[in-house]
Amino acid sequence: MEKCDVCGAQCLHKLCMHKVPIFSSLSQDDLTHIASIIRHKKYQKGETLFSEGNRPDALVIVNEGSVKAFKITSDGREQILYVFxxxxxxxxxxxxxxxxxxxxxxxxxxxxxxxFTKESFHELLHAYPEIAIKIIEELEERISRMESALQSMGVRSIDNRISALLLDFAEKYGTSVPDGTLIHLPLSREGMANYLGVARETVSRKLGLLENEGIIRSNGNKSILLLDRSMLEASAGKSADF
Structure with missing residues (x-):
């Protein structure tokens, strides 16, 4: 890990402040003040930001890139809970x-x-209580999505769940292109399997079937081209709410 030399003003205009929904109701002057108390850090691929059991002393916002949040199960498997x-x-x-x-x-x-450190964030909450409301809304949405995912494990097939995951990725990481939606995958095939709690071979088989049906087209290991959203929704069992 290394500290970032980006100043608060650059952060404000380029990156995190305008990307974060919890700050969406604040004025430009408020954002400038908040940017001045932000700490910046950089991490390399595979580097741990913090570990299970640690006591994080900060609220962390992803400025660029993506991270996975995971637990190690009792049998030694990695279970991915979130992709931020x-x-x-x-x-x-x-x-x-x-x-x-x-x-x-x-x-x-x-x-x-x-x-933000714990102390500085508490000061922000007192100065801007609307931030607390936004955080509650985001956490409620996170819980709702987790509940939907857990429920789907019992009532939806693995094939349904893999298709639903692709739809979820399309919404969050997709870019419109002439042939459809180019999905920049945040996870490898193995990562997708760890997210869904299935074998990697199961994910690869399902993706192969979807490609044979003309619903998707593999674009290397990093991306997938979604050719037919309606067919993928049908494969997922319903419209994407995973």
Whole structure:
């Protein structure tokens, strides 16, 4: 890990401040003030931002890149819980009590972060209570998505869940191109398997079937071209709400 030499003003105009929904209601002057108290860091691919059981002392915002949050199961497998990308935040547990981190966070690619210490963030909440409301809304959405994912494990087939995951990635990481939607995958095939709790071979088989059906087209290991969204939604069992 290395500290970033980007100044607050550059952060404000280029990156994190305008990407983060929790700051969306603030004025330009307010954003300038907040940018002045942000800490900046850089991480290399595979580097750990913090580990399960640690006590994070900051709210961390992903400025560039993406990270995975995961736990190691009792049988030694990696279970991915979240993928956080630009504008997402984590580390909030210890800001509202002395709680340890429930997961490890690791960089999936080179990552830049903006963070606030616990003390500075509490000052922000007192000065701008609307930020607290935005955080509650985001955490509620996160819980809702996790509940939907857990429910889908019991009522939807693995094929449904893989298709739904692709739709979720298309919404968050997709770019419109002439032939469809180019999905820049935040996870490898193995990472997708760890996210869904299935074997890597299962993911590869399903992707192969979708490609044979003309629904997607593989574009190397880093991206997939979604050719037919409606067919993928049908494969997922319903419209994307995964």
């Amino acid at each position: 990308s630009e504008g997402d935040f984590f580390g909030e547990r210890n800001l509202f009590g002395r709680q340890v981190s429930a997961y490890t966070v690791e960089a999936l690619e080179p990552v830049k972060t903006c963070s």
